[in-house]
Amino acid sequence: MTLTREKQIEMLRSMQTIRRFEERASDDYQAGAIYGVVHCYIGEEAVAVGVCAALNRDDQIISTHRGHGHCLAKGADLNRMMAELYGRQTGYCKGKGGSMHIADFSIGMLGANGIVAGGIPIVTGAGLAAQLEGKGRVAVSFFGDGASNAGPFHESINIAATWKLPMLYVCENNLYSAGTIAADTLALSDVAARAAGYGIPGVVVDGNDVMAVYEAAEAAVSRARAGQGPSLIECKTYRWRGHTERPGQEDPRPKEEIEEWRQRDPINRFATNLTDQGLLTEEAWQQMDDEILAAIEDAVKFSEASPFPDPEAAVEDIFAD
């Protein structure tokens, strides 16, 4: 499976955009311009980007509390995303959602979700819609290792397998759920092994290798589009930062472990790979990064210049008219 140079460069750009976006979001959160809670995806970018590279615009995805990466990988607008984090009227959800509830239905991004495993049934419904529609669309559920222990995961996968829904269940196994070590709540070493219990394919991939993720996703997407039903893909990965950006949280993770995973940086790895293949020069990479930083700076300016929603708008959008 070879992707065009352009496509691969786009994937790298997407990964770096996620990273730079979150670095900025974290800074602005510490500075008080972003409220509540922010969960960063840094270190896991290859998963969202690798999977979304195998999708079309009208395919649908659903995300988790750690949702910025999925949004951006599916093509969300930086300005509207940052403005949502800033709580502004121009944000994706007019300031009603914030970091944990960003959605862009126009690009098939059905939302981040503050309830662990809460999105899995919902996106399975998008899979049912895709099947009823019969136009070959697929739906993708992103979720964590922690979510894979929850009822909605098992119930949904069973239904999708039985009805042969065009679905991908993508587990981002970052070895922890908040402060809990995955192995303390999960008797198997691989979440993917659970697929066997539902009669669907389950594969483990290196979640820090964007091309490996892409290839696994591409195979599962082809299968789903061909009417052969869902697949479970487990991406082994790691988050570099704490569970949330809130200062002073307990983190059970050994420093050496974090450092070890930083050495497996999915972005550096992909960039080096592209450079080695002669598809990317050092200068082009630097230039891309500068462009991304400039776009993020613009998004911050856009957000700062945007008004807060009129407080009266709090009573709008409870019901569709």
Added chain:
Amino acid sequence: MPKISYAQAGTDALIEEMQRDPTTFHLATSAQDELVKEFGADRVRATPIAEGAFTGIAIGAAGSGYRPIINWGMITFSFVAMDQIVNQAAKIHYMFGGQAKFPITFRASVGGGRRVAAQHSQSPYSMFMNLAGLKMILPSTPYDMKGLLKSAIRDDNPVISFESNRLMGVEGDVPEGDYTVPLGVADIKREGSDVTLVALAWLVHEGLAAADTLEKEGVSVEVIDPRSLVPMDEAAIHASVQKTGRLVIADEAGPTAGASAEIITVVTEDRETFAKLKTPPKRVCALHVPIPYSPGLEDHVFPDRDNIVAGIREVLDAG
């Protein structure tokens, strides 16, 4: 006009709406033969007994252009899907700034009287009323069942249809073919001048019987059926209470933080209506207990026409 049962009126509404709109489909833990024959196994699916998952599936399909109809069976089983109802369905339109519509109909039977004890005898609609973002209907006749359910299916929001299991076999006039009963419009079942009785579901029928009894004593009872709980036809209740100056509410649910409490608040918070009240309002509700099994116990817990008569007399005696 043909007479059909409350239950059949619901099925007729479903069939007509599913014929009318190809984006509708039906999920429940069993697939009704009548529906499968008409619409096929693709649009009428038996799900695993996984209420959380198929409730969520409805949300995702609704957000993707479909108009799912879900039957939880009893409201009891909806509690297994509480995350999807409370955290997802009720909030998803709002949380995402109104980006997408979520037209979903959830059907569930409510109420007691069937000797099936606590877990299978519940009328918890006020638990759902407490959430912003869900509409809910509570039909009391076959006519309203068909008309309200059609409106619910056509509505672009999640709507819960609470269907009284005491009324399933009750027959009534239902026109053939299409008509709707709008959400948020109460039905004045009987006009009166001495006291307003707001009655819900099965108690509409008990309330009408109570009104007959009291008429013989020269008491004129106005009986109002709100028909939908969200939106609630507050104007109709205000107008009636302003006319009669007295309010009694009859509800098969317990009183605590119930629809009955909400209706009283609606009335007493309104200056004009409050000023017209001659006596404090009165609730005739179930006792605040889980529903017991043994017939004598169960019947003791639920209000009926006699309790309504007594409640109205109490209010009249108060001034």
